């Protein structure tokens with residue numbers, strides 16, 4: 001049996017998407033979700049695997065721009081909607097789609113590929129490294145106190161529907177994108193993702209709402225949240241789920257947390273997918289009682305090592321030679337000299353002796369400054385070949401702001 005890979009024809013989208021839905025368990029998505037992802041499909045960048053007339057594999061690559069350390073916005077392919085039919089699994093179809101896709105991304109001149117994974121285990125073999133992490137937590141209001149900075153009383157709060165608050169929320173989001181590595185500039189249509197709230201996914205909670213934070217008539221923050229009422233014999237036992245929260249300054253952000261932590265008849269605040277350095281940790285009296293948990297967020301793959309390492313800046317001067325292993329994209333293999341600082345960088349091929357040896361996956365993990373090369377070295381995944389090179393590169397690659405992407409794709 002041979003399968004053929006070809007670019008997705010709009011007329012075949014329903015069949016193609018049906019394969020994806022089935023691979024994810026066969027539960028039909030809400031019509032608005034399906035419609036959104038159809039509208040977002042970039043047909044010339046999406047492929048299907050076909051066994052005769054049967055679609056047996058799906059994969060796509062959105063056109064994104066990623067914020068990297070230093071604040072530049074770099075073209076990146078957002079790998080998405082990857083699936084293989086259960087009848088055809090473990091015959092190499094995923095591998096063939098990843099091969100085709102990375103060749104395509106290279107030919108489009110995009111130095112990076114990104115994804116958010118259903119299972120992280122799948123993608124390391126193709127050179128993707130976990131570059132951002134997201135924290136989840138639950139604030140138990142009966143045990144944890146919130147202390148907010150002065151000035152929160154000067155922030156006015158207004159509850160709206162998601163739709164009504166969308167334009168103002170998006171304006172806040174857009175202002176924050178350049179300030180945090182890992183964030184993606186919103187392309188037209190993507191704002192609709194924030195409106196998805198199918199009743200079937202609410203598990204007894206209210207429809208999502210928006211609260212806008214305003215100062216002097218200007219919107220300076222917003223949160224998307226839902227309330228789940230509950231009662232125990234002893235009284236109210238409801239919870240608030242925080243799905244998005246962003247403030248243009250510390251006081252605006254704290255005013256939103258204070259509001260969400262004081263909703264009547266609720267006792268818990270469930271925090272979803274926040275940056276690992278998020279401010280709430282410094283507002284609560286004890287982090288440990290909030291039971292923080294971590295999960296991988298964005299995976300990064302350097303498609304062109306030289307161009308990718310030149311596209312970001314470095315928070316301290318660096319001059320190191322990397323010996324890069326990349327069996328899946330052999331054009332990256334070999335030695336690269338990276339010279340850079342906070343103003344810019346060059347990364348060129350060299351025959352000089354290597355200072356650090358690693359695979360492209362580790363470069364992806366470290367790329368946004370959230371995973372240190374030193375911590376990867378501690379796990380045996382980076383080898384130091386010149387004394388001092390690990391410290392030099394680890395400091396330079398770091399970011400004062402933890403990289404984060406608030407949503408999947």
Ligand SMILES: CC(=O)SCCNC(=O)CCNC(=O)[C@H](O)C(C)(C)COP(=O)(O)OP(=O)(O)OC[C@H]1O[C@@H](n2cnc3c(N)ncnc32)[C@H](O)[C@@H]1OP(=O)(O)O
Nearest residue numbers: 023080081082083084089090091092093094095115118121
């Ligand atoms: C970015 C995103 O869209 S994430 C969504 C990914 N999709 C899903 O999770 C949907 C459900 N799963 C699937 O559709 C399929 O099982 C896929 C796409 C994960 C794998 O497709 P396949 O065609 O079976 O993969 P393929 O045969 O190319 O496997 C390549 C290698 O990866 C390994 N592999 C594949 N899937 C997994 C997995 N879930 N966990 C661990 N290893 C895996 C295989 O064992 C194989 O290893 P080998 O080369 O050492 O033998």
